[in-house]
Amino acid sequence: MELGRKGRIGFVPPPPIDPTVEIDLPKELLRDEVELPGLSELQVVRHFVRLSQMNFSVDTGFYPLGSCTMKYNPKLNDRIASHPKVINAHPHQPHETVQGLLGILYDLSTMLASITGTEAVTTLPAAGAHAEFLGALMIRKYHAVNGDSNRNEMIVPDSAHGTNPASAQMAGFKVVKVSTDSRGLVDLEELKKLLGERTAGMMMTVPNTLGLFEKDVLTISKLVHEAGGLMYYDGANLNAIIGRVRPGDLGFDVVHLNIHKTFSTPHGGGGPGAGPLCVKAFLRDYLPTPLLAYDGKLYHWEQELPHSVGRVKSFWGNVGVLVRAYAYLLTLGPEGLKEISGLSVLSSNYLMKKLDPKYYSLPYAEGVPRKHEFVVSSKPLAKKGVKALNVAKAIIDEGQHAPTVYFPLIVDEALMIEPTETEPVEEIDRFANVVNEIGRKAIDDPEDVLKRPLFNSSGLLDDFKASHPMSLKLRWAPQGKQ
């Protein structure tokens, strides 16, 4: 951008159809100057291609970021999503003219209902957190409609993703935290004490963020339901159990899925994602509007539902993302689904076993198999001054992406690792060797680990300086202005 010059242009818009037509706008609202840098097409392409080369991605290397399910994104799905009848469809086009596209979304919804053990699905939410907010709102509305407005508490385990308490709070709930016990699971006794006539519901991630299956979940659902609350399933970790265990069968009433995790759609460097919300039949009327429906002849958007929480976004959801998930599911079939969960769990336990406990300790539940991800602590390295962050930076120096660090919050110096089912065993071995070698070095030569990263597109960056308001946008002056 700082290369910008006046008069240079990278894309020349077409001229007006009739240049004699006068533009008629209020004089006092006309803009004098549009200060954007002028660049040629070559400069722009070169710049962004170079930036892309300075970016780690699944297509360039192993990306074991815990709870993010960075599996490979099959290229077929991109081709499907770039079909002209997908990308050119206008959201206000009459529904009769997009029956094929709506049929795909409807079939996808049906498949997601079957996978989650639920009966009604909306593909509207743009992301997992968006769905959480809407799901929490639905729970609130459900109690209000049932004359139970005093239920204002949402129970959230202390191991939960940060979006859970944030979404519950946005939906107007008081967040009540339940602890993790020594098994690494929800503390049942504490939960019993928290339940009561204020309980609106409970949000849970199964398996939880330690990678442990919440084996009391059926009891928990029963207790929460008996207390009058509803159960919410955070789908971030569905990859561990897909095709084998269905959240609906575990007693969950509201379930969200992360299409950009479990269903292999690319994460786009932060987005777009999609977060379908799948619910039991008794909650259908509470779903946000519009809702895709089929009347036996035509697919159409149902604009009103009796108890709907209302409108929550522009148009009908991240369709370009959802059609990728449709293609993905057709590639897998029912047995394929079982295979991805199985292989993700196998990879994760295999990698966990390979990490040297001298350097990385395993908090909670020794001997219990983890699911698709696991959490170790780099605490054994702390005596040498090496922290989880240093380990992460040393890993990226070795050409692999770091795990999620300092999460879940209940583990000190946490490294949360999720290899996914798509990595070959050689990659997993290589990663294990790299991480063990960093552990060894941290003990023998901690200085070497502490100065990382050395070989990336930048050295260790100063977070503090960047938070100054002057650092939030580029200050540039056009060159060659005459």
Next chain:
Amino acid sequence: MLKALGVNSIDELYADVPAEAFAKRPVDIPGPYTEMEIERIVEQKLSGDTTAPPSSCFLGGGAWPHYVPPAVQLISSRSEFYSSYTPYQPEASQGMLQALFEYQSLICDLTKMDAANASMYDWATAAAEAALMAIRVTGKKGIVVSRASGYDRRNAIRTYIEAAGGHMAEADFGPRTGLTDLSSLEVSADDTAAVYVEQPNFLGCVEEAVPEMAELAHRKKALFIVGAEPTSLGLLKAPGEYNADVVVGEGQPLGLPLSYGGPLLGVFAARGDLAFIRQMPGRIVGETTEKEGERRGYVLVLQSREQHIRRERATSNICTNQALMAVAAAAYLSLLGGDGLKALSRTICSNAHYAAKRVAELKGYTAPVFESKFYSEFAIAHVSSDLTGTDLFRRLSARGVFAALPLGWFYPEMSREALISVTEAHMKPDVDRLVGALGEVL
């Protein structure tokens, strides 16, 4: 791998899962199919759809047909960008971070604001989050929204703020002017957290009194939030120039295909002292240097506002956003530059006026319906018959022209009016076809 773990089967790794938790039957989905079969299945399904290229589409109302330059498509298809996660490890993600930082900077220049975030889901959620931010900043609960704003935006604002104990009031617009009625903007010093107005508004009309609205809001210690269509900012004053506090908008016109309305790009920018910026939702990228050295670098900043750190006290729950769309928009704006954006804006506005003139020449049609200035969208109506907006819409689409979005869907009192949207993607033969079809549908 199984041997290394000392187990005989994958099922043993699920030994801790209670037997009654497993699904009784396999999941009921079709497949597996081969890649070629899937392409055919999709082709077959889409074969009946009559979706046409942007040139035959004159629908707007929140997403607009535009030309996407091939360079933008190339840049957003770089798999190093699209197959990466949120840049939590900045040293391995400088490319994405710098691209997002440039996006933020370009949005700031475009809107003349001080700080932009790295994207929201879409315009509606950006507007809703702006309203929530106003409630946090002012400690007041009321949001006054112009009824001339988009239906999805008005309703998303309502859903979001009511969840936070806020309430919304709608200010009416003049039935002849299509402009927000200044006298119906009931702003109270005790209650109003913000006034929300769109420029141009949903009816296509350019709100002339935005400076007065800003002043009115500020006099009552309320924020002024503007929802702006980004390409219009090549011609129209930037909201920062008439003292908007927060600017939101739909970034789709900046190089994104329609994709049936998603993924979109929620633009969010604010004026900025740090106290104000600290209340912003979403990811923000900042510029810094290496700890040891002078080389520039980029990192996610002010993360202590966000859900993964602040949990139930976060400014927003947003985690996944629309980053790839922001990269596309940055590429698009970089290609255009200031001169290009001005030229684009002029073409769009001129083409819209050309089309309006042509429709007005048709017997029985009024175009534009509203007595005010417009940018790219204008309302039409057939006055000498009882043809409703929906009739027009359906009959045109049967002729392969997607146009005339019925305003009656959003405003019950406007059963006859329909909205036409014209952009740079339309050439003379396209407008000829639209006008021809409008002539035929009677």
